[in-house]
Amino acid sequence: MIEVELTDIGHGGVAVGRAPDGRAAMVRFGLPGETVKVNVTEDKKRYLKGDAYEVVGEPSVHRIAHPWPEAGPGGVGGADLGHVEFSWQTEWKTRVLQSQIRRIGGEELAEHLRSQGIEPRVRGFEQDAQTNGWHTRTRVDLTADGCGRLGMYREGTHDVIALERLPIADPRIEELGILGRGAAGRGWDFGPGTRVKAVAPSASEPVVVVGRQVLDAHGEPAETPFVHERVSLAGREYDYRVRADGFWQIHREAATAISALVLEAADVHSGDHVLELYSGAGLFTLSLSTAVGDNGTVRAIEGNRLAVETARANLRDYPRARARTGKITPRMIEREGYGTDVLIADPPRTGLKIEGARAAAQSDARRIVLVSCDVAAMARDVAAMVAAGRRVLALDSLDMFPNTSHFEVVTTLA
Numbered sequence: 289m290i291e292v293e294l295t296d297i298g299h300g301g302v303a304v305g306r307a308p309d310g311r312a313a314m315v316r317f318g319l320p321g322e323t324v325k326v327n328v329t330e331d332k333k334r335y336l337k338g339d340a341y342e343v344v345g346e347p348s349v350h351r352i353a354h355p356w357p358e359a360g361p362g363g364v365g366g367a368d369l370g371h372v373e374f375s376w377q378t379e380w381k382t383r384v385l386q387s388q389i390r391r392i393g394g395e396e397l398a399e400h401l402r403s404q405g406i407e408p409r410v411r412g413f414e415q416d417a418q419t420n421g422w423h424t425r426t427r428v429d430l431t432a433d434g435c436g437r438l439g440m441y442r443e444g445t446h447d448v449i450a451l452e453r454l455p456i457a458d459p460r461i462e463e464l465g466i467l468g469r470g471a472a473g474r475g476w477d478f479g480p481g482t483r484v485k486a487v488a489p490s491a492s493e494p495v496v497v498v499g500r501q502v503l504d505a506h507g508e509p510a511e512t513p514f515v516h517e518r519v520s521l522a523g524r525e526y527d528y529r530v531r532a533d534g535f536w537q538i539h540r541e542a543a544t545a546i547s548a549l550v551l552e553a554a555d556v557h558s559g560d561h562v563l564e565l566y567s568g569a570g571l572f573t574l575s576l577s578t579a580v581g582d583n584g585t586v587r588a589i590e591g592n593r594l595a596v597e598t599a600r601a602n603l604r605d606y607p608r609a610r611a612r613t614g615k616i617t618p619r620m621i622e623r624e625g626y627g628t629d630v631l632i633a634d635p636p637r638t639g640l641k642i643e644g645a646r647a648a649a650q651s652d653a654r655r656i657v658l659v660s661c662d663v664a665a666m667a668r669d670v671a672a673m674v675a676a677g678r679r680v681l682a683l684d685s686l687d688m689f690p691n692t693s694h695f696e697v698v699t700t701l702a
């Protein structure tokens with residue numbers, strides 16, 4: 289173990305400081321202002337990474353005992369901010385958001401946002417204060433250990449730590465009885481190494497996906513491989529049927545909150561032609577389709593064939609929208625961007641990348657909405673669009689992953 293004085297917050301759930309030999313140290317489970325004893329997990333020439341096991345001297349006023357010790361130092365991933373008092377987690381993330389804008393986006397982007405009167409901040413869901421952000425995830429990926437008990441990987445390894453509790457998950461997931469030694473007695477039988485996904489949807493019963501099989505709460509094969517989700521938005525209800533093993537927003541409030549943000553940011557007019565990239569099962573497509581009215585169109589493009597099939601079924605009553613399978617590339621964005629009034633993109637963590645962002649910026653769209661789940665990718669993509677002549681109108685950031693270092697950013701550009 290080495291001792292590190294932590295002075296700042298870095299990207300990826302770490303506090304940063306200097307190791308005794310002068311190398312940069314990135315430390316999980318520390319807080320700025322603390323001196324901590326660190327178990328080094330990655331030892332590189334110019335930097336090291338590790339977990340803080342002990343605070344030397346005064347702990348930060350923002351430190352709490354991690355409510356889920358199995359996800360603390362040396363434990364499973366999934367709650368790397370569990371040691372930070374909940375009310376300060378949005379401040380932690382705001383510092384990361386602002387520093388990534390400066391570091392990755394550069395002083396030009398920071399200055400551009402200032403000139404637009406934008407002060408980037410991360411905000412949480414009001415409802416989350418009641419549970420300090422715990423019990424909010426409706427989807428959890430688990431793996432069975434050598435004895436068939438479900439758990440998660442020890443951070444950075446492929447060792448499974450069996451878990452008795454899942455404080456990150458919607459309580460309906462623990463109620464399935466799939467965790468702990470008692471699971472076998474309740475009829476659950478997982479072979480060593482089996483991958484399991486537990487899902488607690490908003491509009492149907494919880495299910496367990498084991499390999500390719502979808503099981504109901506009693507461990508019996510479910511009637512369908514789909515679950516149901518519902519989003520209430522602008523006085524309407526949108527119903528979705530999604531594959532139990534497919535992508536859907538994880539936080540119980542996220543699908544509604546992010547759809548509302550996107551719809552407002554997109555400012556779609558009746559008759560508009562909307563291009564939606566990375567459209568998944570059609571979460572945004574339905575409300576966008578309502579917004580374009582009888583004369584507009586929504587072209588939704590997504591790489592996963594099964595997600596597109598699901599989106600098509602969800603869009604059955606929305607004839608103005610079409611979903612199609614396609615690999616999104618800068619060339620494709622360039623081609624599809626002609627004649628587009630509003631462009632929406634919700635890419636995976638890698639973001640649009642510079643060429644993709646440039647192609648989006650050069651499209652005909654009078655408005656672009658970029659949804660980013662990685663802040664560094666967001667800063668790079670937005671900087672590229674601003675450099676290509678676009679203007680940021682708004683930058684909203686939501687803490688959709690409490691007790692972890694992740695958050696979502698929605699950027700609106702003209």
Ligand SMILES: C[S@@+](CC[C@H](N)C(=O)[O-])C[C@H]1O[C@@H](n2cnc3c(N)ncnc32)[C@H](O)[C@@H]1O
Nearest residue numbers: 566567568571590591592614615616634635636
């Ligand atoms: C963050 S999800 C967004 C889905 C949807 N907007 C939602 O909120 O449910 C990103 C989506 O991008 C798709 N995707 C990833 N890389 C892609 C690519 N190169 N071309 C097309 N789709 C891609 C994934 O299959 C996934 O559905």
